[in-house]
Amino acid sequence: MSDCLFCKMSGGDVQVPRVAENAAAFAIRDINPRAPVHALIIPRRHIAWAQDLGLEDGDTLGAMFELATEVAAIEGVKDSGYRLAFNVGEAAGMTIAHLHLHLVGGRPLGPEG
DSSP, X not given: OTTOHHHHHXXXXXXXXXXXXXXXXXXXXXXXXXXXXXXXXXXSSOOOOGGGOOGGGHHHHHHHHHHXXXXXXXXXXXXXXXXXXXXOSGGGXXXXXXXXXXXXXXXXXXXXX
């Protein structure tokens, strides 16, 4: 999508420091972190919403979770624990309509909802 910020980041039109990346996804730090560690795992291919996912997206999701494990290690929270979450829709706090996985940690998180 030509107007999607994450697509522009993926394509190199918008430069942003990356924590890590693989063939299917890249990870950046959230500009409004909710915890000491807050990264976004973003698929390179535009997928607007979780509802758009299908069985054919299994490899992309697997690559995103694999990258999340790598980012957790880089950020020092792999062993202490972290949260992975997808926001779906505006009411959930999704501000960019491009699927992305939040990795949050670095402090006790407690229940949220």
